[in-house]
Amino acid sequence: MEDVNVPFVEVHYVTIQKVGDIPIVKGDFKELPPQVQKWVAQMVQLCTPRGVYICDGSDEEAEMVTQKLVERGTLTKLTKYENNYICWTDPRDVARVESKTFIVTDDKYASVPHSREGANCVLGLWMSPEEMKVQLDDRLPGCMSGRMMYIIPFSMGPIGSPLSKIGVQVTDSNYVLLSMRVMTRVSSEIWKHLKHGEEFVKCLHSMGCPRPVERLVIKHWPCNPEKTLIVHFPDIRKVISYGSGYGGNSLLGKKCFALRIAGRIAYDEGWLxxxxxxxxxxxxxxxxxxxxxxxxxxxxxxxxxxxxxxxxxxxxxxxxxxxxxxxxxxxxxxxxxxxPEAGFFGVAPGTNMKTNPNAILTCLKNSIFTNVGETADGGFYWEGLEDETPPGTEITSWTGEKFILGEDKTKKSSHPNARFCCPARQCPIIHDRxxxxxxxxxxxxxxxxxxxxxxxxxxxxxxxxxxxxxxxxxxxxxxxxxxxxxxxxxxxxxxxxxxxxxxxxxxxxxxxxxxxxxxxxxxxxxxxxxxxxxxxxxxxxxxxxxxxxxxxxxxxxxxxxxxxxxxxxxxxxxxxxxxxxxxxxxxxxxxxxxKEYWVNDIQETLKWLDDQLGDDLPKDIRDQIEKQKERLSQLK
The missing domain is CATH 3.90.228.20 (Phosphoenolpyruvate Carboxykinase; domain 3)
Structure with missing residues (x-):
C-alpha cells in the first residue's frame, strides 16, 4: 500500500573534501588550477579557518551570504528599494589608511624615490622583506580561526580581454565577498583562464578577529584597527591586508590591485x-x-x-x-x-539629483551602502539629500543616533567618506562599449x-x-x-x-x-x-x-x-x-x-618635487620647471 504521508527525499552521498584538516564546504578544490590549489593550501595552513568556501559569483550565492549578514546584524535591508542594504562600520574603520600601507621590495628604491635628507617622503612607504615578515608573523598565523575562508576568483576588466588581469582573493569577510561581487567580475569562468599556469595576483585579506573573539566587536563589524596593515609585494604580484574591513583596504581588486600592483605590471609591460x-x-x-x-x-x-x-x-x-x-x-x-572595475564605489555625501542624478539612479537596487543614514521608511539618506527628503523625516545616523530632519542642523547622518557600492551596468548612461x-x-x-x-x-x-x-x-x-x-x-x-x-x-x-x-x-x-x-x-x-x-x-x-x-x-x-x-x-x-601667486607656486613645486624625488625627478620635469620660471618672469 502506497504511503502518501511520507514525501520522497532524494539522498546525495557527498565525499567531503579537505585541505589538510580543513573541510571544503562549497566548491570542488580539485577543479582549481594547480597554482591556485598550491597557494590556497598555503593560506589555509597559515590562517587556519574552520572551513573553505569556493565562490562562484552566482545570484544564489549572494542571496545566501546576504541573508547570513542580515541575520547577524551586519546588513540591514533598505525596504524602500529592491535588494538594497545598509551597513555601519566600527567608527575606527572608515577610510583608507595610507599611513599603514606599505610596498615591500628587496631594493628600497624600487619602491620609493631617493628623497632629500630630512624630507618626509609621502610618495609611498617601503618596508624591507625581513621587517615585514616580523609584522606579518605577528598577525597572520591563525587569523581566520573559527571563521570561514572565502576563495574569490575575479577578473579586473572583461573576462578574457587581452587588457584584463586575474586575481584570487581569500578573505574571512562575507561583506567583502558581496562587495567584490559588485566591484569585480567574480565567476568560476576565471579558473579556465588559469588552467595553463598563467599568472594571477594573490590577495589575502583578514579582518584580524579570530574566534573566540577576544576584543569588543562594535556594530557587528569585526576589525583590528590597532594592527591594521596593507602590504604590497609588486615583484611577486601579491597583496596582504589585515585588520580593516573598509572598502579600499579590503576590496583588494580596487586601489591595491588595480593601481599599485597593476601599475607595476604596467611599468614592466609598457602600459598605464x-x-x-x-x-x-x-x-x-x-x-x-x-x-x-x-x-x-x-x-x-x-x-x-x-x-x-x-x-x-x-x-x-x-x-x-x-x-x-x-x-x-x-x-x-x-x-x-x-x-577594470565592474561597479561604482562612490562617495555618498554631496551626491544628489542635482550633482549626479545618474549615480542616484544607478544605486536604487542591488547596492550596498556603508556609513550612510537610514530614513524611518527604509530609505538611504546623507548630507546633500535635503531637497529630496521631506523635513520632519526621522533619520537614524550611521552612529545609531535618531534625529528629525530640519530640527537640528548640527546633526550629521553620514560619515564624510560614506559610500555607495553599485553595479556599473545599472547606470542609465553606461556606454554600450x-x-x-x-x-x-x-x-x-x-x-x-x-x-x-x-x-x-x-x-x-x-x-x-x-x-x-x-x-x-x-x-x-x-x-x-x-x-x-x-x-x-x-x-x-x-x-x-x-x-x-x-x-x-x-x-x-x-x-x-x-x-x-x-x-x-x-x-x-x-x-x-x-x-x-x-x-x-x-x-x-x-x-x-x-x-x-x-x-x-x-x-x-x-x-x-x-x-x-x-x-x-x-x-x-x-x-x-x-x-x-x-x-x-x-x-x-x-x-x-x-604673477606673484604663480612665481611662488612654481618655487614651492620645485622644492616639493626635489625634496620628495631627489635625483629620481626626471630631467625633463626639471627643464619644464625652468621654462615655466622663464615664462613667468616675462609676465607683467
Missing amino acids: AEHMLIMSITNPKGEEKFVAAAFPSACGKTNLAMLTPAIPGYTVRVVGDDIAWMRFDKQTGELRAIN WEDPAGVPISAIIFGGRRPEGVPLVIESFDWKHGVFLASQLKSETTAAAEHTGKQVMHDPFAMRPFVGYNFGHYIQHWLDFEKDPNNKLPKIFHVNWFRLDENKKFLWPGFGDNIRVLDWIIRRTNGEDIAEVSPVGLLPKKDSINLQGLVIDWDKLMSIP
Missing part, C-alpha cells in the same frame, strides 16, 4: 594603470570622443564621469568612474582604455584638483612633456577618503600620490617615455579647476552640468580648432571660445594668472 575616469562626449554634430580624467578622491570624478550636460545637444556616456587601464595599440598607435575587450580610444587626458585660488578654469599643455609636468605638479585640497583632517592644499601628482606601487620618479619617467615611440598617437593633456573662489569665497564657476562647456572646448581643441592662446602656464581659451550662454561669469577673474 591610472586613477582616472573614462567617459565619452558626443557633440550636437554626432561626433563622439572619449576622454580620461584624473582627480584626487572626492574632487568630483564620479560626478564628471556621469555628467548631465547643462546645454542641449550633448550626450555623455560613462565607461568608468575611478580607474583606467590604458595601452597604445601596436597597429594603430591609438591609446585604448578599459575600466563599456565592456569592449579592445577598450575605447582616448583623445584627451585631463588632470584637475581643488585649487581655491590662482589656477584658471582650464589649461592645455604645450606638448606631451609639458602635459606630464602639469600632472606632476597637481595639487588639491585634502579629502575625507583618507585619514587627513582639515583643509590644506596638498601635492597629489597625477592624482596618484597614494596609489603608485613603485618609485614615483620611475613612474613619471614611464609617462615621459611614451613619447619615444613615433607610432604612439599621444592624446592632448589638459588641467582643469572647477573650484576657484572669489574674494567672498564664492565659486567663480558653477560646475556640475556646466562642465560640459569646458569639455566641449577640450574636444574642439583635439580637433585642432584655433581657440587657444599662449600664456606662461599653458594654452588658455581665447575669450568667447567657451560657450557661456545663460551664465554670468567673471571671465577675467576665472582665467587670470596672478
